[in-house]
Amino acid sequence: MNDVAELKQFGYVHTQTQGIPVAEFERLRDRIVSDAGDEPGSWVHEWSHEAAELDRAGRVDEAWRYHAMARFPFPDGAPRRAAQAHCVDAFARSATGSALERLDVETPEGRIRGWAVGLSAAEPKPLLVISGGIVAAKEQYAPMLRIATGLDMAGIVTEMPGVGENTVGYTAKSWQTLSHLLDAVGDRAQASRTVAMALSFSGHLALRCAVNDSRLVGVVTAAAPISDFFTDAQWQRGLPRITVDTLAHLTGVDADQLGGHIRDWALSDDELTALAVPLYYMASDRDEIIPPGELGHLQRSVRELHVLSHDDEHGAPRHLEETQRWVAAAIHTLRG
Structure with missing residues (x-):
């Protein structure tokens, strides 16, 4: 289990390199109170839930970025492993038809x-x-x-x-x-x-x-x-x-x-x-x-x-x- 304060501190720069708006990071940051499993209020749940909402709305190019944050810093259990897989899948779908x-x-x-x-x-x-x-x-x-x-x-x-x-x-x-x-x-x-x-x-x-x-x-x-x-x-x-x-x-x-x-x-x-x-x-x-x-x-x-x-x-x-x-x-x- 990671220290929540460190997750928020070091996760911030990774949200910015991916173009996630600061206001979005702050909104999710304020909802996160733990790093325990994937319960509401946990790091994985809040980022993964937001990613799923974006995916359902057809905003898959944004969804994979939120999945990437859910697996941060590394897959230490089933919830983050799932986030890692969702990140790759969503990115692949967003790249369909491109030169990648x-x-x-x-x-x-x-x-x-x-x-x-x-x-x-x-x-x-x-x-x-x-x-x-x-x-x-x-x-x-x-x-x-x-x-x-x-x-x-x-x-x-x-x-x-x-x-x-x-x-x-x-x-x-x-x-x-x-x-x-x-x-x-x-x-x-x-x-x-x-x-x-x-x-x-x-x-x-x-x-x-x-x-x-x-x-x-x-x-x-x-x-x-x-x-x-x-x-x-x-x-x-x-x-x-x-x-x-x-x-x-x-x-x-x-x-x-x-x-x-x-x-x-x-x-x-x-x-x-x-x-x-x-x-x-x-x-x-x-x-x-x-x-x-x-x-x-x-x-x-x-x-x-x-x-x-x-x-x-x-x-x-x-x-x-x-x-x-x-x-x-x-x-x-x-x-x-």
């Missing part, structure tokens, strides 16, 4: 699922891969595939290992899932010209992948852990419970064992120095999840670093429009 296609990639570690646009064996294009963090289903960021279309790129939106429909486990080698994805579409896109828009924890995976896989030509990320997050035990003790519980769920370890389990996942100065492609990094000065020293590691070691800083909390919820413009401009530059 389902993408399934089987790997030795599990199945990666995504939504794709612009893949073509006859006319392969440079590729944009989009991925969110540990609490974000792929559907949440699928609308950003319009950036790929606008830049004449192919695009894929997928998920972190263990998130949503991605059955690959979250381990120290999870960066390889991005390489597996590029392998799978290499005959329908210019995989050697891939830009990764990888937010939060997926940014950490994309950076390690870029060091090892030369097909990536640039990484755009926001609020990504780099080194201190994985090694600073004191910082870890102050993390929001929702972050610790989600990471424990994805990694399959007990919360009290998490710090030791991820300690070796830190990116070293040598790895950051070896990064041969541009990195665009958005940082928040008052981030509750990402340690303030992470930016220093990047500034000392990364060859080509572009930084956008906000006086804001994790995800910079008060600066979303500015951040989205900056991200789009960065992708445009990396596209060439």
